[in-house]
Amino acid sequence: MLTALVLAPAVAAIVIALIPSKRAEVHLPLGIALSIVPLGLAGYLFWVFEPMPGYQHAVDAVWYEPWGIGWTLGVDGISLPMVVLTALLVPIALGASTSISKRTKEFVVFTLLLEAGMMGAFVALDMFLFFVFFEAILIPMYFIIGIWGGERRIYASIKFFIYTALGSALMLAAIIGLAFSYTSEFGVTSFALADLMEVTLDQGTERWFFAAFALAFAIKVPLFPLHTWLPDAHVEAPTAGSVLLAAVLLKLGTYGLLRFNLALFPEASVDAVPIMGTIAVIGIIYGAAVAIVQPDLKKLVAYSSVSHLGFIVLGTFALTSGGLQGAVIQNVNHGLTTGALFLLVGMLYDRRHTKAIADFGGLQKVMPVFAGFFLFMTFASIGLPGLNGFVGEFLVLVGSYATLPVLAIIASLGVVLAAIYLLWAYERVFTGEPDKEENKVLVDLSLREIGLLAPIAILVLVIGLFPAVLLDKIGPSTEAVLDHIESSTDYQTPDPGRLDDVYTAGGDS
Amino acid sequence: MQTPDVNWLAIAPDLALALAAAIILLVEVQWKPRARILGLIAAGSLVVSSGLAVVQWVFAADAVAAGTVSELSAFSGMILMDGYAIFGRFALLVVTAMGIASGWQFFGALGRRCAEGLALVLLATTGFSIMVSSNNLIMLFLGLEVGSIALYVLAGLTREDKKADEAAIKYFLMGSFASAIFVYGVALIYAGTRQLTILGIGDFLGSFIVGSPGVILIGIGLVIVGLGFKVSAAPFHTWAPDVYQGAPAGIVGYLAGVAKIAGFAAMARILLTAVSDFDWSFLPVIAGLAVLSMLLGSILALVQSDVRRMLAYSGVAHAGFILTGIAGFSVDGILFYLAVYAVQLVGAFAVVAAVSGPSGSSSDISLYRGLSRRSPVLAGSLTVLLLGMAGLPLTSGFVAKFGVFADAWFNGHEWLVVVAVLASVIAFAFYLRIVVIMYMEDDDAAPIAVPGLVRWVLGIAVLATLIWGILPGSLLNIVADALPL
Numbered sequence: 001m002l003t004a005l006v007l008a009p010a011v012a013a014i015v016i017a018l019i020p021s022k023r024a025e026v027h028l029p030l031g032i033a034l035s036i037v038p039l040g041l042a043g044y045l046f047w048v049f050e051p052m053p054g055y056q057h058a059v060d061a062v063w064y065e066p067w068g069i070g071w072t073l074g075v076d077g078i079s080l081p082m083v084v085l086t087a088l089l090v091p092i093a094l095g096a097s098t099s100i101s102k103r104t105k106e107f108v109v110f111t112l113l114l115e116a117g118m119m120g121a122f123v124a125l126d127m128f129l130f131f132v133f134f135e136a137i138l139i140p141m142y143f144i145i146g147i148w149g150g151e152r153r154i155y156a157s158i159k160f161f162i163y164t165a166l167g168s169a170l171m172l173a174a175i176i177g178l179a180f181s182y183t184s185e186f187g188v189t190s191f192a193l194a195d196l197m198e199v200t201l202d203q204g205t206e207r208w209f210f211a212a213f214a215l216a217f218a219i220k221v222p223l224f225p226l227h228t229w230l231p232d233a234h235v236e237a238p239t240a241g242s243v244l245l246a247a248v249l250l251k252l253g254t255y256g257l258l259r260f261n262l263a264l265f266p267e268a269s270v271d272a273v274p275i276m277g278t279i280a281v282i283g284i285i286y287g288a289a290v291a292i293v294q295p296d297l298k299k300l301v302a303y304s305s306v307s308h309l310g311f312i313v314l315g316t317f318a319l320t321s322g323g324l325q326g327a328v329i330q331n332v333n334h335g336l337t338t339g340a341l342f343l344l345v346g347m348l349y350d351r352r353h354t355k356a357i358a359d360f361g362g363l364q365k366v367m368p369v370f371a372g373f374f375l376f377m378t379f380a381s382i383g384l385p386g387l388n389g390f391v392g393e394f395l396v397l398v399g400s401y402a403t404l405p406v407l408a409i410i411a412s413l414g415v416v417l418a419a420i421y422l423l424w425a426y427e428r429v430f431t432g433e434p435d436k437e438e439n440k441v442l443v444d445l446s447l448r449e450i451g452l453l454a455p456i457a458i459l460v461l462v463i464g465l466f467p468a469v470l471l472d473k474i475g476p477s478t479e480a481v482l483d484h485i486e487s488s489t490d491y492q493t494p495d496p497g498r499l500d501d502v503y504t505a506g507g508d509s
Numbered sequence: 510m511q512t513p514d515v516n517w518l519a520i521a522p523d524l525a526l527a528l529a530a531a532i533i534l535l536v537e538v539q540w541k542p543r544a545r546i547l548g549l550i551a552a553g554s555l556v557v558s559s560g561l562a563v564v565q566w567v568f569a570a571d572a573v574a575a576g577t578v579s580e581l582s583a584f585s586g587m588i589l590m591d592g593y594a595i596f597g598r599f600a601l602l603v604v605t606a607m608g609i610a611s612g613w614q615f616f617g618a619l620g621r622r623c624a625e626g627l628a629l630v631l632l633a634t635t636g637f638s639i640m641v642s643s644n645n646l647i648m649l650f651l652g653l654e655v656g657s658i659a660l661y662v663l664a665g666l667t668r669e670d671k672k673a674d675e676a677a678i679k680y681f682l683m684g685s686f687a688s689a690i691f692v693y694g695v696a697l698i699y700a701g702t703r704q705l706t707i708l709g710i711g712d713f714l715g716s717f718i719v720g721s722p723g724v725i726l727i728g729i730g731l732v733i734v735g736l737g738f739k740v741s742a743a744p745f746h747t748w749a750p751d752v753y754q755g756a757p758a759g760i761v762g763y764l765a766g767v768a769k770i771a772g773f774a775a776m777a778r779i780l781l782t783a784v785s786d787f788d789w790s791f792l793p794v795i796a797g798l799a800v801l802s803m804l805l806g807s808i809l810a811l812v813q814s815d816v817r818r819m820l821a822y823s824g825v826a827h828a829g830f831i832l833t834g835i836a837g838f839s840v841d842g843i844l845f846y847l848a849v850y851a852v853q854l855v856g857a858f859a860v861v862a863a864v865s866g867p868s869g870s871s872s873d874i875s876l877y878r879g880l881s882r883r884s885p886v887l888a889g890s891l892t893v894l895l896l897g898m899a900g901l902p903l904t905s906g907f908v909a910k911f912g913v914f915a916d917a918w919f920n921g922h923e924w925l926v927v928v929a930v931l932a933s934v935i936a937f938a939f940y941l942r943i944v945v946i947m948y949m950e951d952d953d954a955a956p957i958a959v960p961g962l963v964r965w966v967l968g969i970a971v972l973a974t975l976i977w978g979i980l981p982g983s984l985l986n987i988v989a990d991a992l993p994l
Contacts, residue, residue: 064982132902169930
């Protein structure tokens with residue numbers, strides 16, 4: 001099942017690659033059609049997923065026995081939402097790429113390969129396999145930015161590649177080191193996550209390994225001060241690239257911290273709580289502050305990503321039920337809202353070929369539907385109650401208040417700042433009278449574009465109104481993470497930190 | 510008359526090549542046939558030789574299973590027919606076949622000298638094949654010289670080209686100097702152990718406490734230096750960029766590939782079997798060479814504007830990665846790495862030769878601008894091969910690097926692994942530079958026609974890179990049986 005999920009996009013990519021380049025008109029529609037297959041599979045997975053701890057639909061095949069590496073896949077409440085999100089956004093991103101005029105075929109192929117890599121990274125439960133996917137993703141993304149990007153695309157794509165490769169290189173060394181520790185302790189070599197969790201490490205080694213993993217994921221997230229590649233990559237990337245980068249690729253960082261750092265290095269994770277929490281909060285405030293002054297709409301959304309992803313990391317390292325659940329659900333929320341915002345900016349750019357906020361004004365009058373969607377996503381991103389962002393940020397803040405009260409209070413400023421930069425941007429772009437000639441003739445959203453945005457908007461509303469749909473599936477898995485930490489260290493989640501406490505403390509969130 | 514009892518099988522593949530070289534020269538003198546006929550003779554000899562190598566492989570596997578490993582030693586212990594030797598020989602044969610095929614335009618354009626070129630290639634392979642299978646240090650030296658001298662001549666085969674002449678002379682001077690150092694090292698090892706066979710040295714060092722290890726250590730050091738030249742490990746790499754750049758484009762991939770395979774196979778055999786029981790006080794030398802090669806190679810490759818020079822420096826970096834494997838006692842890792850890298854190298858140079866043209870001597874990076882439009886086949890293949898050399902996952906290069914890094918870590922050289930992964934990241938930058946130029950910059954230059962043979966070579970190289978990367982067991986299981994006696 002999961003094997004099919006990972007291979008379906010890869011097979012689709014091969015199918016598209018085999019169609020002659022002359023038939024340029026069929027590549028994109030066929031790509032979209034084929035990317036519905038993984039979406040169907042992911043939807044089915046979500047439907048049949050039992051809210052239990054542990055991995056479901058597990059696949060465990062030997063890859064190369066002497067090295068102890070395996071094709072080990074599984075999905076739990078932490079990875080399931082990411083799988084569904086990925087499957088959902090790829091067809092949407094492809095659908096938003098009709099303005100790609102050169103080398104459509106390669107574009108579709110790379111996007112589908114990217115999807116295969118992302119799926120693989122989210123369901124891999126073998127560190128070797130995870131690393132393969134984690135690193136392999138760089139190649140299609142590198143081409144997507146580098147070939148179809150903007151003016152400074154080459155600089156941005158190489159910066160993106162080298163930055164992320166640097167982090168993952170040290171992680172590879174740490175993975176080898178972990179496997180070595182396992183081998184010397186148990187006599188057999190294995191790279192399986194479940195096995196490596198059993199390893200006992202001395203404090204120094206564990207901290208080094210934690211640092212190597214954390215660096216790889218922190219660059220990916222990206223956490224301040226490792227974020228400098230992100231605005232470049234986002235601004236230069238084509239719309240589909242930006243959407244997938246923000247919505248899914250960056251989540252590999254937050255997902256990795258939650259899945260691997262907490263599970264493999266519980267002791268070091270507990271020790272690192274103040275450091276990681278502080279870095280996260282600096283990112284929240286810094287990202288928001290920089291977003292306020294951005295003259296470029298796309299860059300503004302990019303920096304808002306830095307800010308919002310800080311919440312996810314804060315929630316992760318709060319080490320409470322609320323924090324972890326909030327982190328996972330915020331992974332989805334951020335993917336939906338930021339993905340949608342990048343789509344919207346891309347649609348605007350297709351019409352007007354500029355992203356500078358100053359070039360717009362009064363668009364509400366000429367493009368009411370567009371403005372409506374933009375405002376809706378803005379509200380979701382700010383965390384307006386009733387929409388999805390509220391659920392996630394609320395859980396994160398409540399959850400982290402239990403363990404990191406000062407940081408939680410500072411972080412809540414980030415919510416206020418988000419309201420400032422997003423609403424101010426909305427005001428400048430949309431309100432007032434359209435004073436520039438070019439803006440008066442802009443066409444409102446087409447049915448195709450509405451079709452792309454509507455599913456996201458519906459999910460935003462559903463998660464906002466009925467968060468239990470997701471939280472019920474996430475909860476058992478995040479509880480299992482906490483159980484693992486509590487059983488392997490002295491750490492005890494303070495009251496009210498575990499699930500029952502949070503529900504009573506947080507009302508009916 | 511009674512003939513001595515000779516184990517002909519042990520050298521049969523090499524004999525086939527040497528015979529073919531002689532036949533090619535004689536046929537050329539007598540009938541002056543077309544180049545195609547000569548090429549077919551060479552190809553036939555490679556097929557026969559490979560077939561004999563397979564027979565050897567089966568024979569060796571049976572002998573190991575039956576416990577009669579003494580049958581694998583031939584000519585009074587001069588030659589070994591162990592899995593290690595046969596694997597090395599097979600890798601050499603594959604690289605030779607790919608080298609001739611990808612450089613066929615070059616050979617064809619040589620006119621009457623085509624026979625010389627083919628004979629030299631076959632002789633070089635014969636020499637290196639003896640080198641990887643010899644158990645005796647003198648025999649090893651003979652193989653090394655036969656192979657190297659043939660390569661010196663090959664580098665200068667186009668006599669009219671000044672740059673090629675310069676490359677050949679540089680290669681010859683540096684190479685013969687290195688050979689001399691190697692012989693001196695052999696002499697000192699003999700002085701210290703009274704043994705010349707690799708297994709004999711191993712037994713001696715394993716069973717006696719050596720009174721004055723200094724002589725042996727110096728000997729080992731000189732052997733490392735001598736072979737270090739051949740594999741272009743820093744700081745003995747200075748010849749490589751000039752030779753890679755100056756030698757005829759059609760032959761560089763072969764030249765670089767076989768020299769790396771043979772040099773490292775011999776070095777690993779000496780260091781990991783002959784002196785493995787010796788106290789490894791020369792380990793800092795290996796580690797130092799590895800670090801220097803990885804960093805110097807990667808950093809200098811960054812600033813090259815000529816693709817061939819860049820590949821030369823990347824070869825220095827790869828020598829460093831393989832040395833990491835030697836420090837990690839990773840015999841299988843090194844063999845895997847060598848096979849993988851040599852195939853990628855020949856493939857990459859096939860593209861370089863096609864882009865430069867049969868007689869073109871320039872391979873400036875600007876020639877690659879917009880290659881993805883001018884020839885999708887060349888650009889796509891080179892991209893896969895470069896990503897493979899860079900060691901990205903799902904390519905064989907990643908598995909190869911992972912293998913030697915893991916073994917190095919498992920042998921306690923954690924810091925060496927950390928340096929190695931960082932050097933790999935630096936290396937990404939220059940491999941990507943070529944990819945950028947091919948895919949992300951446009952140029953209106955004419956499309957490039959790719960000869961059929963080159964297509965085959967590229968297809969094989971790309972497939973090997975991907976298959977060994979996705980299903981590493983397909984080659985690793987073979988390598989696991991290819992251990993030295």
